[in-house]
Every structure is written in C-alpha cells, then in structure tokens.
Amino acid sequence: MAGVLQRFEKRLEGAVTGAFARAFRSAVQPVEIAAALQREVDNNATIISRERTLVPNDFTVELSPADHDRLAPYGATLATELATLLQEHLAEQHYTAAGPIHIDFALDESLHTGRFTIVSRSNASVTPVRGERLTETAVRRAKLVLDIGGLRHPVNPPGITIGRGSTVDLKIDDPGISRTHAEIVFRGTGVEIADLGSTNGVIVDGRRVDSAPLRNGSTIRLGNTTIAVTLSEETV
Secondary structure, eight states, rough: OHHHHHHHHHHHHHOOHHHHHHHHSSOOHHHHHHHHHHHHHHHHHEEEESOOEEEEEEEEEEEEHHHHHHHGGGHHOOOHHHHHHHHHHHHHHHEEEEEEEEEEEOOOOSSOOOOOOEEOOOOOOOOTTTOOOOOOHHHHHHHEEEEEEETEEOTTOOOOOOEESSSSSSEEETSSSOTTTTEEEEEEEEEHHHEOOOOEEEETTTTEEEEEETTTOOOEEETEEEEEEOOOOOOO
C-alpha cells in the first residue's frame, strides 16, 4: 500500500498548482483520503468466485464545512488522481470493480474540521431494455418497471432476459451477474422471475429462488445489483 500512496502523492504534486497545494494545508490531507478509500475497498471486498473478488466502484467522500470549502474547487483533479490510485490498488489486489470508478465530494455539516467519512456502493452500468424507450410515457404505460440505481426501465409482455452478456435484453455490467442470468416472464395476469442457471443465483425479497412471482414492491438481487419492482395496477 505504501508504494501506491507514494506514487499517488508524486502524481498529485505534478498535477496541482501552488494554490491547490496551499488548500491542502487544511486538516484533511489527500493521502489520508487515499488511504481511507483503499481501506473502504478492502473492507467491502466480496469473494464471488475463485477468480473474482468484487469491490465497490462508487464513493462519496463526506467532508466538514471547512475542509469542503478548501477542497471542493479542486475536486475534479483530486477525484481523477484518487480514481487512478484505486485502479492501481484493485490491480495489485486482483479485485474486480462493479463498474467504472467514480468519486464525489459532499458536505456533511455534522463533521468537525479534520474529520471525514466515506460512503461506498456498487453501481454497475446498465444498458436499457432492448426495444423499450426510457421516457416518462413509456414508464407510465409499462406493465412492470425495474428501478436500477434510480433509473427506471419499462418492461412489457412477453418479458425480458437479464445478464452481463451481449445477447440479453437488459444488460448489467456487474461481474457478479452471469452472461445470461435470469428472465422475467408475464404469465396470465402475473409476472415471475426465473434463474437461467446463473453462478450466483437470484434473490427475491431476501430469499434465493429458482423461480418466484414478482409483486409490487418486490426487490430482486442479482450479483451485487439491487432491482426494485413496480407493477402496474392491472398487473398486480
């Protein structure tokens, strides 16, 4: 870890101006944030197979008002360098991120100067359902809507396949998801989800299933991705 942090500091020195350097005389130092991000990754590493250990890819660094005021103007440069640092750490530890590394800075007025917290999550990139448009009208008219990371995907009969491969209808770039992981099928007036022989299974409302009916408000977990289900009134 020490070698990675030293490289980070040297890159940062070359990337910043004198004004930027003076900003880091605040109590929170970039190297402290860098070390904390590495610990956050290590503490949240999940072994999903012999070859893959999944880690978060989306991070929010919450800062005190004083530190946020000093660092926020340089946030883009710092975020870029921190992301490069994490990519090196992932490579050295043979980790797999759920998606591209993204780092934000946020204000937390409850924090004292010199204190900061890191919130991490796994956000896989998602390709919209094939053949469906992500418009408010399409979502409103859909028989079923899947909410993934705040983006709503309309689904209509006969249903869709979900996975990480290029042949499915809804592609989620989550390393914990199989290429062809599951399918959602409309049957009569109901809807169900079925596992298509995935490695890590399908979890519906906290229970692993081979197949299960979906209800309004159900939660599906595939790999490290959580999907919220909304059914139209006529489908419920």
